[in-house]
Amino acid sequence: MxxxxxxxxxxxxxxxxxxxxxxxxxxxxxxxxxxxxxxxxxxxxxxxxxxxxxxxxxxxxxxxxxxxxxxxxxxxxxxxxxxxxxxxxxxxxxxxxxxxxxxxxxxxxxxxxxxxxxxxxxxxxxxxxxxxxxxxxxxxxxxxxxxxxxxxxxxxxxxxxxxxxxxxxxxxxxxxxxxxxxxxxxxxxxxxxxxxxxxxxxxxxxxxxxxxxxxxxxxxxxxxxxxxxxxxxxxxxxxxxKLCAFELIYFARPDSRSAGESIYQARRRLGQQLAREAPAPADVVLGVPDSSLPAAEGYAAELLLPQELGLVKNRYVGRTFINPGQHSRESGVQRKLTVVAEVVRGRRVALIDDSLVRGTTMRHLTRLLRDAGAIEVHVRIASPRYLHPCHYGIDTSNRDELIAVAAGEDHLRQLIGADSLKFLSAQGVLRATGRPDHCLACFTGEYPVPVGDSDEI
Ligand code: SF4
Structure with missing residues (x-):
């Protein structure tokens, strides 16, 4: 993510x-x-x-x-x-x-x-x-x-x-x-x-x-x-x-199971379903490490495309010692994620992320990929557009901060600098997880528990 x-x-x-x-x-x-x-x-x-x-x-x-x-x-x-x-x-x-x-x-x-x-x-x-x-x-x-x-x-x-x-x-x-x-x-x-x-x-x-x-x-x-x-x-x-869909999409550890179902395999199926709904004209599939790798695996397998290690995560990022005035905002992303140029140079990249909430980091990531030589970057999100705040224990701040709210899909694509941008459908989430129902309120606005006076304490 x-x-x-x-x-x-x-x-x-x-x-x-x-x-x-x-x-x-x-x-x-x-x-x-x-x-x-x-x-x-x-x-x-x-x-x-x-x-x-x-x-x-x-x-x-x-x-x-x-x-x-x-x-x-x-x-x-x-x-x-x-x-x-x-x-x-x-x-x-x-x-x-x-x-x-x-x-x-x-x-x-x-x-x-x-x-x-x-x-x-x-x-x-x-x-x-x-x-x-x-x-x-x-x-x-x-x-x-x-x-x-x-x-x-x-x-x-x-x-x-x-x-x-x-x-x-x-x-x-x-x-x-x-x-x-x-x-x-x-x-x-x-x-x-x-x-x-x-x-x-x-x-x-x-x-x-x-x-x-x-x-x-x-x-x-x-x-x-x-x-x-x-x-x-x-x-x-x-x-x-109505288990929180985000438990399967992102929160739970991939080695956990939910109702007897492997979280890893559920994420892989989310990627496969995404590939069926939104195939990208790509030469290589990259997942945003680590949480999106199972979805990227499923996406690549479904489209018979190679999934390669094009993004590397630095697990030991601490505070920066460089004067903020000396470096761009992008370098913050660069410290966390770096591109393996040999994987992306001269290729059309399908970049898979499990969700897109505020979008700022994705904007920097598409720029890093282009700087490393990717000729096209097609962003695919293994969950629907995140349009509504969560009131059941997930930190999504308020509605204004959600990038997907402010923009239509094409405007959003331009904001993040992608050649194309597609999301998994809410029905696709249910199909992939094999459950009759989930809480999908942050995607659909249909809250299972009324949230009338849910102001924060
Ligand atoms: S609103 Fe979204 S994040 Fe919150 S519980 Fe429902 S599915 Fe999970």
Missing amino acids: TDELREACGVFGIVGRPDAAALTAEALFALQHRGQESAGIAVLDEGAIRLHKGMGLVHEVFQVEDVTRLPGTSAIGHVRYSTTGASRPENAQPLYVRAHLGPFALAHNGNLVDALAARDRLEREGAIFQTTTDTEVVAHLMARSRSGSLEEAFQDALSQLSGGYAFAVLTPNGVLGARDPFGIRPLVLGELHGMPCLASETCALTAVGADYLREVEPGEVVQLDVHGGIQVLTPGDPSRE
């Missing part, structure tokens, strides 16, 4: 393991792509909850001694990229609360569209917020619930809110997991030597050696109890599923 489109968070939870904190740290490493701003782990140790969290990547927040200072047999973990609430230490998760029903810790992926109204109401009733996250709204609703247990209080809180979300909640009885009624954000169940765990993606299960059991169903609330059982507290409804 040439534009920065960022996932909100990743969560993990496990019960009944003496090494719960260490396993959770391993899982968070595997989920690091879902959030790089902060990381945290909460453990349950003889009825008490201990917490370690901080700003930065997992390896920056957790040294070995930090994990060994977290004894306990059940744990939840979280990596965060902020979509609501600023990037600051108090907003790092899990959030720890001591309520009259007992202590609990919350880890949340996604976005609650009515959190602002709920927060206003809670503040009028005297609640004092410590963070600016929508997650704390759930914490306050649980703490104020008149239910008889934390499990009921959690279900009570969720019944008052809507959005796209997945939760892992640590209580003295184990770990609660929940997915929004449309299953917009993902959550899967696994098992490690007879003990259950849950995670945003299966790559985290693989990282700790757990077997995949099943998806948490849309609207389902489960409890992983400390004896190894999985209780369904609120049954889900799989027929309502």
Whole structure:
């Protein structure tokens, strides 16, 4: 992906393991792509909850001694990229609360569209917020619930809110997991030597050696109890599923699986479908590394074209030491992506990206390819035009920033400097993923959950 489109968070939870904190740290490493701003782990140790969290990547927040200072047999973990609430230490998760029903810790992926109204109401009733996250709204609703247990209080809180979300909640009885009624954000169940765990993606299960059991169903609330059982507290409804299409297009790791389906293979099929809908008059196919390479592979295979390594990504880009006045904006792109001139010189290039959101980077990329000798650059996007902001936990800022909104397709082609530009259709996404339905709201404007008062907190 040439534009920065960022996932909100990743969560993990496990019960009944003496090494719960260490396993959770391993899982968070595997989920690091879902959030790089902060990381945290909460453990349950003889009825008490201990917490370690901080700003930065997992390896920056957790040294070995930090994990060994977290004894306990059940744990939840979280990596965060902020979509609501600023990037600051108090907003790092899990959030720890001591309520009259007992202590609990919350880890949340996604976005609650009515959190602002709920927060206003809670503040009028005297609640004092410590963070600016929508997650704390759930914490306050649980703490104020008149239910008889934390499990009921959690279900009570969720019944008052809507959005796209997945939760892992640590209580003295184990770990609660929940997915929004449309299953917009993902959550899967696994098992490690007879003990259950849950995670945003299966790559985290693989990282700790757990077997995949099943998806948490849309609207389902489960409890992983400390004896190894999985209780369904609120049954889900799989027929309502509208998993975020961007999980398959871009967010999830290619080695993860979704509903038993390989993400890598789904992306390859997106590329094949794109080739059927929009074949390019090209000599060579390049994918924008790394996320677009499976789609480029599928595109090239379908058209019997060679896919070659024409773009190389520098994984170790830090801050620039060159005076900003001395170099162009393009050099920022050039530091991240460089062109293998021998691959593109004198050839017509089909450049495959998984999405086009703000478009600025793509403009620089087409220029780099031409400078390296490409005679034509045909840009193909393995998803539809991104026209509407996401309200369910993906950072796309506001509508004005979306380049595809401002321009018709030909104007957009000129803006990014391509000889031709084509997008995959929304129907093509469904055809390629083989699912009856997905959330496609950022492409179609049809939001599965109404977003009337979804102002950011
Ligand atoms: S609006 Fe787009 S990014 Fe947001 S959940 Fe739906 S498909 Fe995913």
